[in-house]
Amino acid sequence: MRRPTLVTLGAIAFAASFLSGAAMMHFRLPQLLLSSVSGSVYSWETQPLYRHRADLFERLAASSEVTMIGDSITALGEWSEILPRLRVANRGISGDTTQGVQKRLGPILATDADVYAIMLGVNDFRLLGASASDVFSRYETIVDALPRSSAVVVFSTLLVSEDGSEETNEQVRQLNSQLSNKCKTEKCAFVDLNASLAPNGSLDEQFSLDGLHLNGSGYLLWADIFQLKLRDVSPQLAGDAIDGERGSDLAIGAEQLGVR
Numbered sequence: 139m140r141r142p143t144l145v146t147l148g149a150i151a152f153a154a155s156f157l158s159g160a161a162m163m164h165f166r167l168p169q170l171l172l173s174s175v176s177g178s179v180y181s182w183e184t185q186p187l188y189r190h191r192a193d194l195f196e197r198l199a200a201s202s203e204v205t206m207i208g209d210s211i212t213a214l215g216e217w218s219e220i221l222p223r224l225r226v227a228n229r230g231i232s233g234d235t236t237q238g239v240q241k242r243l244g245p246i247l248a249t250d251a252d253v254y255a256i257m258l259g260v261n262d263f264r265l266l267g268a269s270a271s272d273v274f275s276r277y278e279t280i281v282d283a284l285p286r287s288s289a290v291v292v293f294s295t296l297l298v299s300e301d302g303s304e305e306t307n308e309q310v311r312q313l314n315s316q317l318s319n320k321c322k323t324e325k326c327a328f329v330d331l332n333a334s335l336a337p338n339g340s341l342d343e344q345f346s347l348d349g350l351h352l353n354g355s356g357y358l359l360w361a362d363i364f365q366l367k368l369r370d371v372s373p374q375l376a377g378d379a380i381d382g383e384r385g386s387d388l389a390i391g392a393e394q395l396g397v398r
């Protein structure tokens with residue numbers, strides 16, 4: 139039996155390295171595209187991962203008590219476990235923008251929720267290069283399309299702490315200001331998550347590993363803030379969502395969380 143030559147061994151090693159790199163690229167490609175490609179060239183909405191999830195939502199017809207609307211920050215939350223006493227429909231899709239949500243409002247409205255909770259915007263800035271005024275205009279059409287009989291909670295778009303995030307955060311601040319003003323005069327409740335998750339002007343490292351998405355502590359704090367806000371917008375659901383012991387803990391921390 140012939141022994142493999144150095145050339146053969148080198149070729150095998152190169153092939154293994156190439157295949158390993160290709161596999162890694164397969165898993166990293168969506169993330170790389172999301173973080174570095176302009177929306178004018180690349181449309182995340184046309185990609186299989188996005189279309190698969192949107193197609194699933196079109197086929198689900200069950201009603202919910204709470205419907206969560208958003209991008210990956212919403213999509214990655216295990217909301218049925220975070221809020222176990224409520225029927226929660228997670229309608230978040232990674233990479234989504236206000237443009238994307240405008241196009242998939244039908245399945246969102248089909249959940250017939252008592253409360254719609256929404257957080258969007260950061261991908262509009264990072265991927266599409268949109269201005270705060272353009273994002274607000276689209277955001278406004280989404281909020282206005284939600285049923286008047288339902289409560290609407292608008293969570294502030296989160297400030298980020300990625301490298302080179304100053305420009306994005308300035309746009310986020312402008313958007314949040316416009317959303318807050320809208321909810322002062324119309325049927326929606328604005329909740330400033332940044333006061334707790336980004337108190338120093340960018341997403342705190344104790345709540346995120348990458349400066350954009352939330353870790354477990356971040357999601358649980360978000361849930362606490364949401365449950366406190368439910369007392370104002372839907373007292374019945376708030377009573378269902380929080381047991382006595384947990385409710386006491388949340389009430390004690392309400393002022394610290396900035397939710398009244």
